[in-house]
Amino acid sequence: MKMRKTLGKGGFTLVEIMIVVAIIGLLAAIAIPNFVKARENAQKNACVANLKQIEGAKVLWALDGGSGTPALGTDLVDDYIKKEPHCPAESTASYTANDLDTDPGCGYASAAAKGHYLTAPSS
Numbered sequence: 001m002k003m004r005k006t007l008g009k010g011g012f013t014l015v016e017i018m019i020v021v022a023i024i025g026l027l028a029a030i031a032i033p034n035f036v037k038a039r040e041n042a043q044k045n046a047c048v049a050n051l052k053q054i055e056g057a058k059v060l061w062a063l064d065g066g067s068g069t070p071a072l073g074t075d076l077v078d079d080y081i082k083k084e085p086h087c088p089a090e091s092t093a094s095y096t097a098n099d100l101d102t103d104p105g106c107g108y109a110s111a112a113a114k115g116h117y118l119t120a121p122s123s
């Protein structure tokens with residue numbers, strides 16, 4: 001029987017390396033879409049938390065005698081919110097406080113589609 005000599009000839013064959021690369025590629029193909037979905041879900045939850053914070057600040061502002069529509073930057077920040085929040089999905093998107101009867105809104109371009117709201121918009 002012919003014995004394979006392996007001493008001093010370590011390493012993998014091309015087929016073995018190709019199989020390992022294929023398995024890693026398959027695992028990445030399964031995992032990456034789930035990572036993207038989890039990231040979007042986390043951003044949505046953080047945005048909704050920001051909206052709830054703004055809503056609470058609006059109520060406090062109204063209790064302190066404010067009426068009409070508060071401006072987020074001048075009426076609410078510093079007095080009722082420590083610093084102006086921004087949507088985690090888009091750092092340039094800012095929020096609008098709206099009046100007391102309307103929920104605050106997210107400025108993210110696809111806010112409605114991605115669930116960045118307190119009350120689901122009626123269709």
Ligand SMILES: [Zn+2]
Nearest residue numbers: 047087106116
């Ligand atoms: Zn948002």
